[in-house]
Amino acid sequence: MDDEDSEVKTRITQRPVRPQAPPGGGECLVLIHPPGANLGRRYPLDRPFVTIGRDTENDIVLDRDSVSRRHARLALANGQRVVVDLGSTNGTYVNDQQVQEHVLCTGDQIKIGNTILKFLSGQDAEQAYHEEIYRMTIMDGLTGVYNKRYFMESLERELGRSKRYNRTLSLIMFDIDHFKDVNDTYGHLAGDHVLKELAQLVRGRTRSEEIVARYGGEEFAILVPETGQQGAVQLAEHLRSLVESHRFVFENETIPMTISLGVATSGGHEWDSTTFIKHADSALYSAKRSGRNCVCAELVTGTFDTID
Numbered sequence: 001m002d003d004e005d006s007e008v009k010t011r012i013t014q015r016p017v018r019p020q021a022p023p024g025g026g027e028c029l030v031l032i033h034p035p036g037a038n039l040g041r042r043y044p045l046d047r048p049f050v051t052i053g054r055d056t057e058n059d060i061v062l063d064r065d066s067v068s069r070r071h072a073r074l075a076l077a078n079g080q081r082v083v084v085d086l087g088s089t090n091g092t093y094v095n096d097q098q099v100q101e102h103v104l105c106t107g108d109q110i111k112i113g114n115t116i117l118k119f120l121s122g123q124d125a126e127q128a129y130h131e132e133i134y135r136m137t138i139m140d141g142l143t144g145v146y147n148k149r150y151f152m153e154s155l156e157r158e159l160g161r162s163k164r165y166n167r168t169l170s171l172i173m174f175d176i177d178h179f180k181d182v183n184d185t186y187g188h189l190a191g192d193h194v195l196k197e198l199a200q201l202v203r204g205r206t207r208s209e210e211i212v213a214r215y216g217g218e219e220f221a222i223l224v225p226e227t228g229q230q231g232a233v234q235l236a237e238h239l240r241s242l243v244e245s246h247r248f249v250f251e252n253e254t255i256p257m258t259i260s261l262g263v264a265t266s267g268g269h270e271w272d273s274t275t276f277i278k279h280a281d282s283a284l285y286s287a288k289r290s291g292r293n294c295v296c297a298e299l300v301t302g303t304f305d306t307i308d
Helices: 125-138 148-165 179-186 188-203 229-245 273-289
Strands: 028-033 042-044 049-053 072-077 080-085 092-094 097-099 101-103 109-112 115-120 169-176 211-216 219-225 248-250 253-255 259-266 295-299
Touching: 028 125, 080 092, 115 125, 125 148, 148 169, 148 211, 148 219, 148 273, 169 179, 169 188, 169 229, 169 273, 179 188, 179 253, 188 211, 188 219, 188 229, 188 248, 188 253, 219 229, 229 259, 229 295, 259 273, 273 295
Parallel strands: 259 295
Antiparallel strands: 028 042, 028 115, 049 072, 072 080, 080 101, 092 097, 092 109, 109 115, 169 219, 169 259, 211 219, 248 253
């Protein structure tokens, strides 16, 4: 047999390049809202494609009515993790902005329905995860202000401090007027948006030493150290006016918003945290009975000098 007849022809073809998952499972999502048994759960992103939705066939299953059956996909593209909306009913949001396709950075918050997941990546993802778990023990996942647990601890601490150093302490309690109407008219996703924007608006107008916390539902608390009744009422009135004039917008819908506020000021050694909150709440309900969108104050007398 000649060489010509025995020639073996070889064709070399290149296989299509498929994205590869990062080594060591360096990316993950952490569930930071809503509170519940799964709060803090970590979802490793150890595959090139990860789907999120209500259907059990998804890689990450979020069994909530506000989540579509196939809601979103997280895919690797050119070494970056990209979130893609899959035509969901309620949309996919990254850092409160609705997206169709978005390249994620570590720390980004992804909102799927009323569920919020934080994206963590990089060499320090493990450390960032543990830091996020700690953060969830003191912060409210939706609004980004302190939670009730941290507020109660701070109140006990500040009450002790005010007694030791003979300082006044004020507490402002407020909630959103007719918040149920917001949810009924615009939907619960709009309600979540309003809660978060309101909390950040208030936090941006308070001092670093003042504790702003979500006390529960649509009710918030502000702990104001070394401030007497007059100063606390001035702050409360400023916040009331600020919220009333602010334009809350969700999906091109303007949502009118007002708040009612109650102020209590304590300097007496006999008052504990429960009693102090009761007085502030009483002032808050007086504001509601007075027609809402106003400030009412109740002075709890004691032996302390007032510092404004």
